[in-house]
Amino acid sequence: MINPVQQALLFTRLRWQFNHWSTQQIQLHQKRRLVKLADFLRQHSPYYAEVMGAAKPLDLQALKPMNKATLMEHFNQINTAGLDRDTLIEFKVEQERQGLAKLFQEKYSIGLSSGTSGNQGLTVLSTQERRDYGPLIMARTNLPKVKGQYRVLFALRVNNPAFMEINNRKLYLTHVNYTHEPEHLVKIINEQKLNILAGPPSLLSHLANHANQLDKPIQGIVSYAEVLSPSTKLFLETSFGAPVIQIYQGAEGFLAGTCSAGSLHLNEDTTQVELFDVADESNIKRVVITDLYRTTLPFIRYELNDLIEIDPEPCSCGSQFKRIKQIHGRSDDLFELDGENGEMKYLFPDYVRRSIIQASAKIREYQAIQTSRSEIEIRLVLKPGVDRIAIQAQITKNLTHWVNRIGGRMPKIRFSKTAPKVHPKSKKMIRIRREFNAG
Numbered sequence: 001m002i003n004p005v006q007q008a009l010l011f012t013r014l015r016w017q018f019n020h021w022s023t024q025q026i027q028l029h030q031k032r033r034l035v036k037l038a039d040f041l042r043q044h045s046p047y048y049a050e051v052m053g054a055a056k057p058l059d060l061q062a063l064k065p066m067n068k069a070t071l072m073e074h075f076n077q078i079n080t081a082g083l084d085r086d087t088l089i090e091f092k093v094e095q096e097r098q099g100l101a102k103l104f105q106e107k108y109s110i111g112l113s114s115g116t117s118g119n120q121g122l123t124v125l126s127t128q129e130r131r132d133y134g135p136l137i138m139a140r141t142n143l144p145k146v147k148g149q150y151r152v153l154f155a156l157r158v159n160n161p162a163f164m165e166i167n168n169r170k171l172y173l174t175h176v177n178y179t180h181e182p183e184h185l186v187k188i189i190n191e192q193k194l195n196i197l198a199g200p201p202s203l204l205s206h207l208a209n210h211a212n213q214l215d216k217p218i219q220g221i222v223s224y225a226e227v228l229s230p231s232t233k234l235f236l237e238t239s240f241g242a243p244v245i246q247i248y249q250g251a252e253g254f255l256a257g258t259c260s261a262g263s264l265h266l267n268e269d270t271t272q273v274e275l276f277d278v279a280d281e282s283n284i285k286r287v288v289i290t291d292l293y294r295t296t297l298p299f300i301r302y303e304l305n306d307l308i309e310i311d312p313e314p315c316s317c318g319s320q321f322k323r324i325k326q327i328h329g330r331s332d333d334l335f336e337l338d339g340e341n342g343e344m345k346y347l348f349p350d351y352v353r354r355s356i357i358q359a360s361a362k363i364r365e366y367q368a369i370q371t372s373r374s375e376i377e378i379r380l381v382l383k384p385g386v387d388r389i390a391i392q393a394q395i396t397k398n399l400t401h402w403v404n405r406i407g408g409r410m411p412k413i414r415f416s417k418t419a420p421k422v423h424p425k426s427k428k429m430i431r432i433r434r435e436f437n438a439g
């Protein structure tokens, strides 16, 4: 079903576009794709037939941005394959319960995310969409060259049929989930002679503490699904002695990959990205994406939960595709503080992170949870024999600096020795998290 020649051609084209297209060419391409996409959706999606109207060219900005809740609410009208939301959820839940990963109607690969805000999100990929996915990943992740096969330890929360089909002459994937202990993973890596490790940074960090038990050198590390802080990146690079490649992808698709110069570039030829200011931070933006190719379940003006910081400087690799300086975590996790005059002020997750990790090199694990407008719990696991009181005082001092900078009132800080916990629903390690809903 998947034709290797077509895939190789697609790979070459994607590489070429990334290296050669000017900003104008990217924009022209996006415009053309949008016309095609709108034509298709007007014909096949009851929802878009109604909201897009017949006006040509399509005025994308006139469409209301969508998020997971609205996408799920209108799922049956939005998708172009006549699929029913509740049937798919039932199908997927049953598959997970049985530990299976089958295609729906032998065609559609279904993904079901357990949303942290309680609502589940569905994704659907057709055969064609899955076929295009592999070459895009290969063209934009810039894995180091290896002799023979890429043999990958591939960690996913739950398995997805979209990935099970990827196993060929160049690439071999071993799927594991987030619940496996590092000792078990070491055994798999050694037995199957794996040379690439791919997973969320929390899992990779656990594994890094066992790096000396690996028989063969690791050639590359691929990080995704959670925020990769610069300090974790360095820790992984030194522990495994291999480059760390970050990819930025979620249910919404594969949004950005790492170039030869190590920067994270947005895939602007497959996804159109709109950026909006947040609070007063000029380079940190909210992100609205439009997937220019996926049509089974289209993502049109879909607002991501993440905040990203764009790097305005051109990249030394020469590509004109926009690059991300840092992913700042989920906008849901912005800490909300009282301002001097009772107005709401936002503290970015990254400032909280920095306040903690810059306080001491003796911090082994941490997590900060805002439990109310006026209280933050900070969980700290320290190396043995260190001065906990002094580290706590330094964290409070660092945080006070940032809270003053944004004109907020300093909340009460409650320190605890509790180890960080993964989110009960998403199973992701979110180190900076807001756990209450203010308004």
Ligand SMILES: [Zn+2]
Residues within 6 Å of the ligand: 259, 260, 261, 262, 263, 265, 315, 316, 317, 318, 319
């Ligand atoms: Zn680059």
